[in-house]
Amino acid sequence: MQEIYFAITRALADYARCIDDDRLEEWPDFFVDDCLYRITSAANFREGLQASLVFANSKGMLMDRVSALRTANIYERHAYRHIIGNPSILGVEGDLVRAEAPFMVARIMRDGATSLFATGRYLDVWRGAADNPKLVERVVVCDSSRIDTLLVLPL
């Protein structure tokens, strides 16, 4: 159990570095091929509303998010700083581990304006946790349904 906790904690830290260091092309590699990744809000999640801000049910859709933000979408240059809290391990079934971790994301705009952009929790299912854990599922539940200006970089 300690090994699982350690492996997931390390993967969470690597995930944050990957996004915050702008190595977004590597971001889909945290997921298995037939993954589910979506971003929603606590209110939508609580009410069981299905549609998301971002919805991907394949690694290809995650890659498309990255290529779109690199080549297609227009936005002002900015970066995130993720602070991910310690995970709670909620259950282990075979090689699948259900875990939850809280996060805070600051957004740093090109002019230096820094704001608390999002807080929430990751509801995760990891596979192969003891060795090289990959996300089978990540539901990003933002505490707020209100997004400032736009959401383009992944959470």
Next chain:
Amino acid sequence: MSDASILDAATAPSHWPEGLTRVPYWVFQRPDVYDAEQKRVFQGPCWSYLCLETDVREPGDWRATAIGEAPIVVTRDDKGAIHAFENRCAHRGSLICIDDAGKGAKQFSCVYHAWSYDLEGTLTGVAFKNGVKGKGGMPPEFRIGDHGPRKLRVETIEGMVFGTFSAEAPALRDYLGPEIVSRVERVFRGRKPVVLSRFTQALPNNWKLYIENVKDSYHASILHLFFTTFEINRLSQTGAIIVDESGGHHVSYSQIARGPTGNAEYSAQAIRSDSQYKLADPSLLHGFNEYPDGITLQILSVFPCFVLQQIQNSIACRQVIPRGPGEADLNWTILGFEDDTPEERMARLKQANLVGPAGFISMEDGCVGGFVRRGVAGASDELAVLEMGGHDARGSESRVTEASIRGFWQAYRARMGI
């Protein structure tokens, strides 16, 4: 019509040239203009989107919403009728409802002093009205019936609830006009909408900059690469702009054209949006054939602040709430329909990626208004140029036009008396 009667501050810029092709930037900046809009536009003879009928499905259901800055409560009473009234206690002005929505309400009671209201917003009780032990209380001449939050007129169309403060506003369908009504009906086709999600996009700009953007068919395939490359919307597709008589409502639609779609024109403009971008998982765009008329995109706006969107199978209501001269909230309600099959519902969940604050083809609309706000910060007396497609505010078969933006300003100036 050049100088505005409401613009009486001696030092403030107030010039507005004749015609519809110029817009002075002070109209997006001045607090006194913003204040006047609340009365003349939002509480004037206009209809505003409030919520969906399904948001207040059962008797006792209620939902908080807004028209302009004014907070509104929408309710359904025991007889099934929908009501809307100001969320403002008649006593000292507190909010009556302090959550987003609720169920099973028999009445509302203000938390401040427990003045109570029925589901129509009628004041029914005043706590300690007769005092305690014969002392205190309201004077004998106080009449409950003389007090209450303002009640709105309410009408519905295709499952959407609209409200107006105004006794003078025409009936909703007359306000919209037959062409806009038929364009609303073609989206719903009598089906019952269900809410798939709700998000708010906080816009760093005046509300009118977002409305201009919505009505701007010229920008759609230039700013939004995602649209253009996958030929969801190219100006060279067949389509048209409809502008109603008032100028305030519009529809822009397009359908996939047979044969060549004018790639040469795009290449010749060296527009950034003509790239060779390919999707790793194109299932995002695999929709289903929902509309027999072949229309793949229809953006419809109702003056002042409502947008109904069909982008392929992505249906959404967008409500714009001003939050001061330089900010606005864009409330997205993503819709499906009760009779969706599981496959159709999945297509809608995937296509929700196109819209909203993280939408492949709508996220830019969240930042471009802020670019304008900051661009014109020192240029109150300078003018925006709106000459694409001519000078008038009439519909056309070309979408390389700013006619529907000119129409907005025509309706706005009529309401504002500018």
